[in-house]
Amino acid sequence: MSVAKNDPLIPADEPIIEFTRLLDAPRELVWEVWTDPRHVAQWFGPAGFSITNHSMTVKKGGTWEFVMHGPDGTDYDNIITYDEIVKPARLVYRHGEPGNPDQFHVTLTFADEGGKTRLVMRSRFPSVAVRDQLLRDVGAAEGGTQTLDRLTDYVRQQHAARKKGPAMDIVKAGTTVNLTRIFNAPRELVFSMWTDETHFRAWWGPTGSQNGETRLDVRPGGEIFIEMRGPGFGHPMGGEYVELDPPRRLVFLSRAFQNPDGSWKFVNHNTVTFEELGGKTKMTLHCVVRQADEDIGIPVAGMEAGWSGSLDRLGELVARLGAA
Secondary structure, eight states: OOOOEEEOBBOOOSSSSEEEEESOOOOHHHHHHHHHHHHTTOOOOTTEEEEEEEEEEESTTTTEEEEEOOOTOOEEEEEEEEEEETTTEEEEEEEEEEEEEEEEEEEEEEEEEEEEEEEEEEEEEEEEHHHHHHHHHHHHHHHHHHHHHHHHHHHHHHHHHHHHOOOBBBBOOEEEEEEEEESSSSSSHHHTTTTTTTHHHHHHHSOOOOOOOEOOOOOOEEEEEEEEETTTTEEEEEEEEEEEEEETTEEEEEEEEEEETSSSSEEEEEEEEEETTTEEEEEEEEEEEEEEEEGGBHHHHHHHHHHHHHHHHHHHHHHHHHHO
16 A cells, blocks of 8 residues: 655644544545544554544544553543534534543544545644643653554555455354363363453463453453453453353353444353363363454454454463462
8 A cells, every 4th residue: 555644734823733644444444444433443553552432423422431541550540522523524523521522623624635545634632732732741742653654554455455355264153262271270260260350351362361350240240341451452342141150060141332322243151161180170162152243343354363362362371370
């Protein structure tokens, strides 16, 4: 993908920062990547940052609420309020934080140029002094440049994948994943990895995950919640325990990709068994997809790799605790 990349426009007499990119992709795709919570979680923010989406309703008066996680572990609450929606040509919104939701205004335009998209992002601040302070104190120009760099890379990947067509199997209701691991640890310890909040937070999720708030109400019908975050993703996972037979068997539902109305796009039914093998533990996972909305588009291989990475992390934690 060829990209025309310009330095940001920062006029001395007007309180704006303006970025322009010419992306070799149709504007419908660029618009989708900017307005779909499944996509924005993969690229929004400067290098080293990730986000967790809480809600995103792209309509006039709607809001996008999310937490941005800095590379040093600092969390930043954000709220965007949409003032104008002209699909797929123009977005206007106010950007701020809870209690101060109107810190600056952003206008995005998506212009079709022969199948390419000229994207212009203009941020307007209350004054030149406020703009200049943000340039000095938080590197607003560099942060915007890095965010659009990440957008560019993500659009390139999405455009290339769509040109190739649906060559891969996509997860749907009925898809199953079956994995087995043998751990050199007693099954009571391995079972506790799934029911102890500290342990669960430490290993749940694919390679690179650094999870946030975790709640486990360990009883049939009890809530499972974890704020998942990692390189290129950030979203809450919900669920509930269905059956508990410690330390032999665990059954639970997991839910991901939440809609603005609180419903979920992706629901799995998971059964985990723990078999004692002379001081070791044979753990078997059987995951059945109950629901997978079409728009999430998860490859089967990606789901398998995600589970495999999670169980690898579980194994590393069990080994550390077992050696302690």
